Amino acid sequence: MQIRPGAVWEKTFSSLRVPNYRLYFTGRSISMVGTWMQMTAQSWLVLTLTHSSTDLGLAVALQALPVSLPVLAERSFHGGAEAYGFMTAAMGVGAVIGGLYTAARGRTGLRPMIFASVGFGVAILVCAFSPVLGLAYAALLFVGWASVSFIAIGNSTIQLSSEPSMRGRVLALWQVAFQGTTPVGGPAIGAIIALTDPRIGLAVAGASCFAAAIGGAGLARRYRRAAAPKTAQPESRAPAAPLAAGAPVG
Numbered sequence: 001m002q003i004r005p006g007a008v009w010e011k012t013f014s015s016l017r018v019p020n021y022r023l024y025f026t027g028r029s030i031s032m033v034g035t036w037m038q039m040t041a042q043s044w045l046v047l048t049l050t051h052s053s054t055d056l057g058l059a060v061a062l063q064a065l066p067v068s069l070p071v072l073a074e075r076s077f078h079g080g081a082e083a084y085g086f087m088t089a090a091m092g093v094g095a096v097i098g099g100l101y102t103a104a105r106g107r108t109g110l111r112p113m114i115f116a117s118v119g120f121g122v123a124i125l126v127c128a129f130s131p132v133l134g135l136a137y138a139a140l141l142f143v144g145w146a147s148v149s150f151i152a153i154g155n156s157t158i159q160l161s162s163e164p165s166m167r168g169r170v171l172a173l174w175q176v177a178f179q180g181t182t183p184v185g186g187p188a189i190g191a192i193i194a195l196t197d198p199r200i201g202l203a204v205a206g207a208s209c210f211a212a213a214i215g216g217a218g219l220a221r222r223y224r225r226a227a228a229p230k231t232a233q234p235e236s237r238a239p240a241a242p243l244a245a246g247a248p249v250g
Contacts, residue, residue, distance in 0.1 A: 057190020094144030121209030
């Protein structure tokens, strides 16, 4: 069966057929450009003024930018604001590619989330231990790819798996678990970097992705066992009642 090249693009951007979503997508795209410019400049400003990864972690706790990147750019690669800007740009390019790829495939479920989490962890570790800045740029592209894929697949899986009446509550809990841990993770990673090295802090973040993948694999195995058909038990016949004394036979 031959698939038309245009069919993939039609499937990927099918949601843009809805006028209200086109307005939302356009406004959101413009908003995100300004948001990322502000987040990048703010993080670098905090690091420049304080030279403290802990203070940077506290600032990042109020936003969603990885705390390790500015310190990694300055201390490990001896770069400036330009290097940090290109690092975030590489993540942005990867996020766009990952978003388009995920939308084209349309896969949901625990298994794609596990693969995305493993890929996320591998890309972060490669970036953490990159000997040169160019390899870190390439790794961050895949970091952006995997992170957006994980978020998109997770959102879709939750919405498709939950009951319509409970969907809003489930998504609220997902958002709390996903974004609500940032005020804890940001200062924690900042303290780890202050005590050790920015590469170690980034490696800890990568290890957490593998921990999430292991947890997801355990859940998947548990669901498979619960869904497996139970072995039919052979029917046991009740023993025949003894004939009463004097009862006729036949």
